Every structure is written in structure tokens, then in C-alpha cells.
Amino acid sequence: MGKTVNGESTEGIGFSVLLRKGLFRGHWKASLLIPVLFFFLHSQSYAGSMVHVAVSLPPQAYFVRQIGGQRVTLQVLLPPGANPATYAPKPGELASLLKADIYFRIHVPFEDAWMKRFRAVNRKMLVIDTTEGIEKIGKDPHVWLSPALVKHQARQIAKGLSQVDPAGKRDYMANLDRFNRSIDKLTRTIEKRLRSFKGRTLLVYHPCWGYFAREFGLKQVAIEHEGKPPGAALLAKVIRVAQRDRIHCIFAQPQFDSRSAQIIARQIHGRVVLIDPMAEDWAKNLLRVTDKIVDCLGR
Numbered sequence: 001m002g003k004t005v006n007g008e009s010t011e012g013i014g015f016s017v018l019l020r021k022g023l024f025r026g027h028w029k030a031s032l033l034i035p036v037l038f039f040f041l042h043s044q045s046y047a048g049s050m051v052h053v054a055v056s057l058p059p060q061a062y063f064v065r066q067i068g069g070q071r072v073t074l075q076v077l078l079p080p081g082a083n084p085a086t087y088a089p090k091p092g093e094l095a096s097l098l099k100a101d102i103y104f105r106i107h108v109p110f111e112d113a114w115m116k117r118f119r120a121v122n123r124k125m126l127v128i129d130t131t132e133g134i135e136k137i138g139k140d141p142h143v144w145l146s147p148a149l150v151k152h153q154a155r156q157i158a159k160g161l162s163q164v165d166p167a168g169k170r171d172y173m174a175n176l177d178r179f180n181r182s183i184d185k186l187t188r189t190i191e192k193r194l195r196s197f198k199g200r201t202l203l204v205y206h207p208c209w210g211y212f213a214r215e216f217g218l219k220q221v222a223i224e225h226e227g228k229p230p231g232a233a234l235l236a237k238v239i240r241v242a243q244r245d246r247i248h249c250i251f252a253q254p255q256f257d258s259r260s261a262q263i264i265a266r267q268i269h270g271r272v273v274l275i276d277p278m279a280e281d282w283a284k285n286l287l288r289v290t291d292k293i294v295d296c297l298g299r
Contacts (some may be wrong), residue, residue: 051165054118054125056111057084058280059144060153064104066179067157075100078278079109083109083255094188096123101164102126104157107141128160137210146211147187147278147286154179186283190216190290197297201245204236205252205261208277208293211290223250229260242268249296250274 053064054075061076075096078084087110089298095101097118103125105111111118119127130153134143142151158176162169198217202209207222221229221239230238248270252258261272273292279285 012270013169037117051161051168052099052101053161054097054103056104056106057144059072059282059285060104060106060130062280062282063144063150063154063157063160065178066182067172067175068156068161069175070170071165071171076280078108080278084110084278086110089114094118097121097125100125102128102160104160105131105152106144107131109141126160126164130156130157132156137214140207140210141279142208143211144282145209145286146215147183148191148215149211150282151180151183153182184281186286187215190286191279193290193294194218194235200297201241201247203242203247203250204292205250205258205264205272206256208253209251209275212286218293223264235264237263239267242270246299251275251292251296253277266283 003262033231051068051072052075053068053072054077055061056077058076058078058080061074064072077089077093078087085108089110094117098121100122103118104126105115107129115127119125131141131143134149134152136143144153156175158172161172165172194216199219200221201221202213203221203223205223207220207224210220212218213220221238223234223243225234247268249271250261250265250268250272252261252272252274254274254276255278258272258274265272273296275289275292276285
């Protein structure tokens with residue numbers, strides 16, 4: 001049988017009601033818990049008012065945080081170090097999408113393969129394609145590596161958040177404006193550092209820096225083609241290009257096996273330089289990548 005307070009049963013009564021009815025009156029030990037429990041209840045209420053956002057990649061989480069601020073909570077599906085071309089979400093990760101109010105889509109391979117199942121898990125979840133309207137380079141999904149294209153994605157994020165949380169629209173738009181200014185500053189810094197290397201070639205193992213190269217006047221030459229290692233003819237061509245253009249670095253990403261890149265680097269008497277397209281600290285990462293490009297091309 002449930003406990004009674006002032007002659008009434010407490011069964012099924014919420015905690016705040018029990019406080020008003022005096023359940024803890026006279027119990028000094030229990031009363032010490034009241035401030036803690038009030039904090040818990042307040043935090044639960046606050047969390048419940050936040051927008052639950054799901055994204056595929058860590059850099060997207062950075063963009064959402066810049067715009068959503070304290071109004072959003074985030075779920076990133078791709079774990080650190082995982083390959084976005086082959087990753088398969090675990091059942092628990094799929095189930096966590098039940099909480100999502102909105103999913104910002106970016107069309108990486110695992111996301112495209114699983115999107116129907118993502119939608120089936122939570123049919124109320126709004127899905128926003130942040131790449132809509134972007135001029136793609138073939139099937140290359142790496143649009144988050146171009147600052148100019150990130151501004152486009154940021155507008156889509158602000159629009160989507162305003163749709164599911166109209167009360168926060170003013171905050172989202174103010175944050176969008178602030179983020180755009182920071183992107184403009186970042187772009188100017190990168191342009192200044194790469195100005196003397198316009199037209200130079202970036203030799204990359206996996207072709208993920210095409211949008212970055214296009215924006216900053218570089219040429220990307222990829223060793224891998226559509227996820228496949230190079231054949232003899234392509235390998236010979238890459239080596240000729242490397243020798244002709246005095247290329248001493250092959251840029252690879254830590255999510256992929258770099259042993260093939262190491263073999264090619266030895267053939268051109270060069271080295272493999274790891275640059276990470278998936279790093280969450282997006283702005284700082286692009287500056288790190290720029291420094292590595294300058295170091296390689298400046299030799």
C-alpha cells in the first residue's frame with residue numbers, strides 16, 4: 001500500500017506534489033536532499049526544452065554548436081576513427097535516434113546506405129539536407145572542407161533549427177551571423193597562407209580535398225579511385241605527375257589504411273602526411289591542414 005500524506009495516498013503523485021504536501025517535513029536527513037532534487041528536476045525540465053539534433057560527422061557537430069549554442073543537444077553517429085565509407089551504426093545508436101527532433105544530412109556513404117532505417121526509427125524526426133543547392137564535384141561528399149560551402153550548410157542548419165524551435169529563431173540567426181564572420185576571417189587567413197602556391201598540386205591518397213583545393217586555387221590528384229587502390233597504369237601516371245611537379249608529400253587520412261600510400265611515397269622519395277577531414281574542431285583543423293600543405297609545397 002502506498003504512503004499517505006495528510007490522509008491522501010502518495011501513489012502516482014509527482015515529486016513536486018509530495019514536497020507541497022509535506023512528505024519530507026520533520027525528516028531532516030531527507031530534507032537535505034531537497035535542494036539536490038530540485039536541481040535535478042530543473043535540469044530535466046531544461047533538457048526537455050532543448051532541441052535534440054543528430055548528425056553524421058564530427059565537423060557537423062561543430063557547425064550545429066556554433067549556431068544552436070545552449071539550445072541544442074547533439075548525437076554524432078560516426079565514432080572517432082571510424083571510416084565513413086564503411087561504418088555501420090550499432091543497434092543502440094539507432095535506438096538513440098528516437099530522441100532526435102532533427103537530423104542534418106550530408107550524404108556520406110554510410111549515411112546514404114542507412115538513411116531509410118534512420119527515418120524508420122523515428123518518423124517524426126525532421127531530416128534536412130544541408131548539401132541541397134551545392135555544386136558537387138562528381139560524387140564527392142566532402143563539402144564540409146570548403147569554408148564557402150560551410151556557410152551554405154550553416155544557413156540550412158539555422159533554418160532547420162528555427163523550424164523545430166521557432167522560439168529560438170532570433171538566437172539562431174544571430175549565431176549564424178557570428179559564425180559567418182568567423183568563417184570569413186578563417187578564409188582570409190587560409191588564402192593569405194596559400195597565395196603563393198596557387199596552381200600547385202596536392203597529391204592525396206583518398207580524394208577528399210577537392211572542394212578545399214577548388215576554393216583555394218590548388219589541384220587535387222588522387223591515388224585512390226572510387227574506393228579502389230590504383231592499378232599499374234594509374235600508379236605510373238601518379239609517379240610521373242609527382243616527379244614532374246616536384247611533389248614530396250602524399251596526403252592521407254587517419255581513417256584509412258595508409259600502407260599503400262607509404263609504398264608510393266617511397267617510390268617518389270617522399271613521405272606520407274596525415275591530415276584529418278573528420279576532426280571536430282573544424283576551424284583549427286583547417287588551419288593545421290593549411291600549415292601542413294605550406295610545409296610540403298614550400299620545400
